Amino acid sequence: xxxxxxxxxxxxTDMVVIGAGPCGLFTVFEAGLLGLECHLIDNxxxxxxxxAELYPxxxxxxxxxxxxxxxxxxxxxxxxxxxxxxPAFHLNQQAEALSRLDDGRWRLSTSAGTVFQAPVVVIAAGxxxxxxxxxxxxxxxxxxxTSLFYxxxxxxxFRHRNVVVAGGGDSALDWVLxxxxxxxxxxxxxxxxxxxxxxxxxxxxxxxxSEEAMKLVIGQIAGLHGEGDALSGLTLKTxxxxxxxxxxxxxxxxxxxxxxxxxxxxGLNLERNLISVETEAFETNQPGLFAIGDICTYPGKLxxxxxxxxxxxxxxxxxxxxxxxxTKLVFRYTTSSTELHKKLGVA
Amino acid sequence: MAGKTAKVIAVDREGQExxxxxxxxxxxxxxxxxxxxxIEAACGGCCxxxxxxxxxxEAFLAKLDEPDPDENMMLDEAFEVQDNSRLSCQIKLSxxxxxxxxxxxxxx
Numbered sequence: 001x002x003x004x005x006x007x008x009x010x011x012x013t014d015m016v017v018i019g020a021g022p023c024g025l026f027t028v029f030e031a032g033l034l035g036l037e038c039h040l041i042d043n044x045x046x047x048x049x050x051x052a053e054l055y056p057x058x059x060x061x062x063x064x065x066x067x068x069x070x071x072x073x074x075x076x077x078x079x080x081x082x083x084x085x086x087p088a089f090h091l092n093q094q095a096e097a098l099s100r101l102d103d104g105r106w107r108l109s110t111s112a113g114t115v116f117q118a119p120v121v122v123i124a125a126g127x128x129x130x131x132x133x134x135x136x137x138x139x140x141x142x143x144x145x146t147s148l149f150y151x152x153x154x155x156x157x158f159r160h161r162n163v164v165v166a167g168g169g170d171s172a173l174d175w176v177l178x179x180x181x182x183x184x185x186x187x188x189x190x191x192x193x194x195x196x197x198x199x200x201x202x203x204x205x206x207x208x209x210s211e212e213a214m215k216l217v218i219g220q221i222a223g224l225h226g227e228g229d230a231l232s233g234l235t236l237k238t239x240x241x242x243x244x245x246x247x248x249x250x251x252x253x254x255x256x257x258x259x260x261x262x263x264x265x266x267g268l269n270l271e272r273n274l275i276s277v278e279t280e281a282f283e284t285n286q287p288g289l290f291a292i293g294d295i296c297t298y299p300g301k302l303x304x305x306x307x308x309x310x311x312x313x314x315x316x317x318x319x320x321x322x323x324x325x326x327t328k329l330v331f332r333y334t335t336s337s338t339e340l341h342k343k344l345g346v347a
Numbered sequence: 348m349a350g351k352t353a354k355v356i357a358v359d360r361e362g363q364e365x366x367x368x369x370x371x372x373x374x375x376x377x378x379x380x381x382x383x384x385x386i387e388a389a390c391g392g393c394c395x396x397x398x399x400x401x402x403x404x405e406a407f408l409a410k411l412d413e414p415d416p417d418e419n420m421m422l423d424e425a426f427e428v429q430d431n432s433r434l435s436c437q438i439k440l441s442x443x444x445x446x447x448x449x450x451x452x453x454x455x
Contacts, residue, residue, distance in 0.1 A: 136455035255424035
């Protein structure tokens with residue numbers, strides 16, 4: 001997560017899109033053809049949503065006209081398609097509070113303090129925002145933010161501490177290497193002696209272990225001990241039984257999970273964590289607030305990327321009437337319209 | 348028309364056993380999810396998360412192929428992983444697995 005940035009002036013735009021996955025990106029294109037500007041918010045540090053975070057290397061075979069691509073390739077292609085419309089991205093932040101302004105527009109603020117004012121807000125948030133998976137042990141939340149962390153905000157918090165890092169990916173290994181020189185002691189806990197992190201990082205970690213500059217424990221965290229919000233030790237379950245590990249700073253990397261987050265409090269009609277919409281424009285129960293892609297539901301809904309594209313196109317038609325109430329919309333094709341060619345930069 | 352079926356015994360997080368007739372060829376995750384049990388399966392079965400984590404009864408463990416590197420990598424992100432931990436989206440129901448007993452791992 002980035003440091004909160006306070007913007008003094010709200011960003012004024014046509015559409016704020018929550019979620020920079022495939023549906024959010026295609027919204028930029030459809031809105032752009034109609035002359036509408038989009039700002040996108042995403043809690044991830046990258047563009048592409050689940051396609052980029054969950055399955056960047058995995059194949060997708062059901063995008064019309066694109067017989068095969070990976071999650072990352074689809075993201076790259078959508079970015080290329082949206083490029084003429086210069087989308088603005090606000091990453092590493094979660095949409096937090098939504099309220100209606102006196103003039104009927106929306107005011108939306110994020111966890112990083114960015115504020116938007118726009119007539120249209122589009123929720124294209126997939127299965128929710130990606131947040132760190134927390135340790136499901138009793139008392140874990142008491143330590144969170146003081147001695148248990150899921151990300152590093154300030155390296156100084158770890159100086160002269162008995163640090164334990166849990167995980168086997170790049171985040172875990174990178175922080176082991178970065179914090180080891182500062183820490184009083186460094187221990188890496190991972191469930192098996194194989195790591196998905198970059199081989200170079202793994203090699204450097206193993207070198208530190210052989211120099212006895214740090215410890216590697218193959219096992220899993222089975223218990224947390226401490227007083228109040230101060231962690232003092234862990235019980236680790238290893239193949240040789242349980243061991244006690246002194247620890248006053250625990251940094252855990254168990255990947256990310258998706259949760260609805262603050263959107264759940266926005267007064268929307270929810271059905272099993274999905275947002276009910278009508279199927280003419282995929283508008284929610286609140287005018288000017290739309291939901292498209294995996295997060296919306298209606299009779300017959302299919303959670304396919306192609307359905308999200310269709311929803312984006314129809315939604316933008318309605319969004320136009322809200323953003324430009326005085327202007328008559330004329331329907332044109334990209335094949336033949338010189339006006340659209342100009343917008344696309346191909347005229 | 349329903350295909351051939353095999354039995355799956357799924358133990359939920361309250362310890363309640365559910366006997367499910369599953370379609371052969373479906374993954375155990377799909378069978379359990381279709382029966383309405385609370386299995387998240389966030390990625391939809393493409394081995395890109397660990398939210399269909401189950402413990403497989405020892406008797407059936409030997410009948411399964413070893414987890415491939417992808418599955419093992421995703422299990423790294425699960426909690427309370429045991430020797431009999433598997434991702435149920437990677438277990439395809441077959442006649443040989445008739446009666447397979449799986450316990451849903453804790454949610455987190």
